[in-house]
Amino acid sequence: MFDLETQIHLWSDHLRAHGKLSDADIDELENHLRDEIEDLIATGLTPDEAFLISVKRLGNVDAISHEFAKVNTENLWRHLLVETVDSQAKQQNRRDITLVVIFALLAGTLFKIPELFGFGLLDQDGEIKIFFIKNFSFFILPFIAAFFLIKRKSELKTWATILGIFILAAVIINVYPSFDHHNTEFLTNVHLPLFLWLVVGATYIGREWQGSQGRMNFIRFTGEAFIYGVLVMAGVMVLFLFTMVIFKAIQIDVGKFLTEYFLIYGGCAAAMITVYLVEAKKSVVENFAPILAKIFSPLFLIIMVAFLIVMIITGKSPFMERDFLIGFDFMLALVLGLVLYVISARDIRQPANLFDYLNLALIMAALVIDGVALSAILFRLSAFGITPNKLAALGENLALLGNLAGLAWLYIGYFNKKFDFTKIIKWQTDYLYVYFIWTAIVAFIFPIIFKFN
Amino acid sequence: MNVSKDLMAASATPLILAILKENDSYGYAIIKRVKEMSENQLIWTEGMLYPVLHRLEEHLLIESYLRKSELGRQRKYYRIKESGLAELELQRKQWKIVHNALARTWNEESNS
Numbered sequence: 001m002f003d004l005e006t007q008i009h010l011w012s013d014h015l016r017a018h019g020k021l022s023d024a025d026i027d028e029l030e031n032h033l034r035d036e037i038e039d040l041i042a043t044g045l046t047p048d049e050a051f052l053i054s055v056k057r058l059g060n061v062d063a064i065s066h067e068f069a070k071v072n073t074e075n076l077w078r079h080l081l082v083e084t085v086d087s088q089a090k091q092q093n094r095r096d097i098t099l100v101v102i103f104a105l106l107a108g109t110l111f112k113i114p115e116l117f118g119f120g121l122l123d124q125d126g127e128i129k130i131f132f133i134k135n136f137s138f139f140i141l142p143f144i145a146a147f148f149l150i151k152r153k154s155e156l157k158t159w160a161t162i163l164g165i166f167i168l169a170a171v172i173i174n175v176y177p178s179f180d181h182h183n184t185e186f187l188t189n190v191h192l193p194l195f196l197w198l199v200v201g202a203t204y205i206g207r208e209w210q211g212s213q214g215r216m217n218f219i220r221f222t223g224e225a226f227i228y229g230v231l232v233m234a235g236v237m238v239l240f241l242f243t244m245v246i247f248k249a250i251q252i253d254v255g256k257f258l259t260e261y262f263l264i265y266g267g268c269a270a271a272m273i274t275v276y277l278v279e280a281k282k283s284v285v286e287n288f289a290p291i292l293a294k295i296f297s298p299l300f301l302i303i304m305v306a307f308l309i310v311m312i313i314t315g316k317s318p319f320m321e322r323d324f325l326i327g328f329d330f331m332l333a334l335v336l337g338l339v340l341y342v343i344s345a346r347d348i349r350q351p352a353n354l355f356d357y358l359n360l361a362l363i364m365a366a367l368v369i370d371g372v373a374l375s376a377i378l379f380r381l382s383a384f385g386i387t388p389n390k391l392a393a394l395g396e397n398l399a400l401l402g403n404l405a406g407l408a409w410l411y412i413g414y415f416n417k418k419f420d421f422t423k424i425i426k427w428q429t430d431y432l433y434v435y436f437i438w439t440a441i442v443a444f445i446f447p448i449i450f451k452f453n
Numbered sequence: 454m455n456v457s458k459d460l461m462a463a464s465a466t467p468l469i470l471a472i473l474k475e476n477d478s479y480g481y482a483i484i485k486r487v488k489e490m491s492e493n494q495l496i497w498t499e500g501m502l503y504p505v506l507h508r509l510e511e512h513l514l515i516e517s518y519l520r521k522s523e524l525g526r527q528r529k530y531y532r533i534k535e536s537g538l539a540e541l542e543l544q545r546k547q548w549k550i551v552h553n554a555l556a557r558t559w560n561e562e563s564n565s
Contacts, residue, residue, distance in 0.1 A: 025503070028480060028529045032499055035481035058499050 002048040006349065008033060011055060013347060033058055096276055099150065103143040104272040108265035110139050131174075134185065137193040138170050140271050145203045147275060152206035165199055169444075176447050184447040187392050195439035197222075198432065212422075215429035220344050221278055223289030223337075229274040236266040290345030297338040297358055304331075304365040311372070325393045328373045332400035335366040339407060340428065348421045356411065363408045370401055388450040392442050399438050403431050456495060465497075465505045467548060470541040473515060473533040480506065480529070506531060514540050 012030045015021055021029075033054050040050035114131075145162055148154075173188060204221060205214035240258055247254045339359045346355075374397060381390060410424045472478060472486050483506075484497045509515045514537035522528050533541075 024529070025507075027527070028503065029499065031479070031526060031528055032481045034526065 002051075004037070004047045004051060007051055008037075010349065029058070093280070096151070096280070099147055100269075100272045100276045103147060104265065104269035107140050107143045107268035107272070108261075111264045111268070130185065133189055134173060134192075135170065136189075137196045138166065140268055141193070141196045141200055142166050143268075143272065144275050145200045147272070148200070148203040148206070151279070152203070154203065154206065158203070162199065162203055166196070169196065172444055184388050184450050187388055187446055188443045191392075191439040191442040195436065195443050198436045198439070201432070212426045212429035215432055216344060216425060219340060219429070220287060220289070221282075223341050223344070224278045224282075224287055225274055227288050227292070228278050229270065232270045232274050232277075233267070236263075236270050240266070287345060289341040293338045293341035293345075294355060297342060297355070297362055300335065300338060301358060301362050301365060304362070304369060308365060308369060311369075325373070325377050325390070325397065328370055329393055329396045329400065332366055332370055332397065332404060335362055336400060336403060339363060339404075343424065343428065346421070348425070352415060356415075360408060360411045360415070363404050363411070366404060367401070367408065370397065374401070388446055392446065395438060395442065399434055402434070403428075406431070461495070461497075461501070465501070466509065467541060467544040468495075469502075469505060469509065470514065470533060470537055470544070473531055474538065474541060477530045477532045479531065483531075509537070 008030065011033065012026050015026050015029065016023075036054040036057060037047070037050045040053055041047060045053070111132075119129075119131075142163075145166070149159055149162065169192070173192065176185075176188075201215070201218040201222075204218050208214040240262060243254060243258060243262070339362060342355050342359055377390075377394065377397075381394070406427050407424065410419075410427055413419055414421060414424060468487055468490075469483060472483055478486070480499065480502055484499070484502060487495050487497055506515070506517075510517055510531070513534060515531050515533050517529050517531050519527050520530050
């Protein structure tokens with residue numbers, strides 16, 4: 001069956017993918033195409049004939065984008081920070097920037113408040129106190145959450161819930177006693193930010209947090225925020241070093257001032273700016289995470305297959321220390337990231353393509369390698385007993401393994417045309433619950449089970 | 454007969470402005486109108502028309518607005534502005550000079 005609407009959408013998506021046209025341009029061209037099709041149908045052609053001829057008449061997409069690009073070359077480059085045209089969007093944009101500035105200042109000041117009571121950031125040895133490491137996420141994430149709550153015009157009930165979760169988490173974490181070695185505390189430090197980031201996710205998605213569409217957007221947002229965050233932070237560091245050096249030239253040491261003020265406020269500002277930028281640019285610039293994922297997924301596949309082959313030929317089994325298990329966790333997380341960001345940029349209407357098969361191959365290789373590693377660690381675990389670190393690493397491994405195994409299974413079903421691609425997306429977005437629950441368990445329940453040792 | 458590309462490009466602005474002077478219009482209708490006025494001799498492509506429209510808009514000769522069509526679709530209409538009318542008048546004079554000069558030489562050709 002020829003479906004005219006789908007075909008027209010595919011055509012305009014194709015234009016959009018070229019990235020040189022604004023949304024308004026695309027709307028205009030799509031309207032043009034529809035006019036042409038209607039006229040042709042009126043003269044007695046069937047919809048598919050009319051569609052073919054109209055598309056042909058409109059000329060190929062390359063030529064059109066090229067012509068358009070001649071007019072708005074400069075627009076292509078200054079998209080992101082360009083002044084928005086209509087006054088309402090302008091107002092909105094100003095409000096967002098004001099929020100970013102205020103929140104960055106508030107977050108930075110929050111860091112400084114304990115110092116007023118004689119509780120500085122650094123201890124005698126010049127190292128950051130564990131209190132600050134543990135509570136790091138509470139200084140910045142609530143402001144990011146508030147930013148989205150304001151932007152999404154959330155109801156009071158949502159505000160209360162989110163605020164409640166943050167306060168509850170902060171109280172629990174700080175009530176727990178702290179002993180030397182900080183084994184479970186270390187785990188909390190790693191898992192708490194992940195847990196709270198998912199809470200921020202709920203505010204990002206807003207009302208539709210139960211749908212897979214909104215969650216997918218949050219996954220996209222996370223990837224972009226990571227990349228932009230790294231770039232912005234790199235900028236902050238360059239500024240930091242530059243300031244150090246030029247003041248050193250006139251024999252003034254600003255190191256203390258810089259670490260105590262510049263880095264704290266700069267770091268908070270970097271986080272807020274990142275969030276604002278990613279939110280503002282989402283439809284303007286092509287997402288970067290999927291591009292990185294597509295570049296690196298074939299390379300990862302090659303390395304992993306090579307590793308497998310060498311492992312089989314030499315007959316060496318992976319050496320099972322805790323660090324190595326964490327290494328394999330990272331491998332799984334990386335593979336998941338690659339697969340996920342390839343999926344996130346995929347048009348669900350398109351048939352299976354090369355990257356889908358690559359994804360499946362990547363998952364398979366990861367599953368086999370991890371299977372070998374896991375069987376080794378399980379043996380060791382039973383021999384040497386359980387520590388919180390080992391259990392956490394193992395839990396991570398199983399959670400990621402479950403995720404990837406599910407993806408592999410669904411991919412195979414999809415290739416066999418048992419169901420369509422939306423099911424894969426639904427699985428992946430639903431799986432966020434597992435991570436939410438697991439990070440919560442490690443952050444809040446592990447310390448109790450292992451008696452804060 | 455095919456009109457040369459340069460001539461097409463040169464005549465695009467006055468033609469568009471003249472059509473918009475008659476009444477507000479949108480891309481597809483403009484192409485149809487040009488075809489009609491030139492008795493099917495001038496066939497414009499979209500890749501050529503829309504960039505010109507956008508350039509004219511940028512130069513503040515015309516402005517665009519959205520209006521719902523009978524079918525309920527949002528269409529981008531273009532309207533000529535005061536400065537556009539002035540530009541049209543200027544172009545008209547220029548084209549007339551060229552036209553007169555050409556007409557005279559061709560008359561002399563046919564007379565001789």
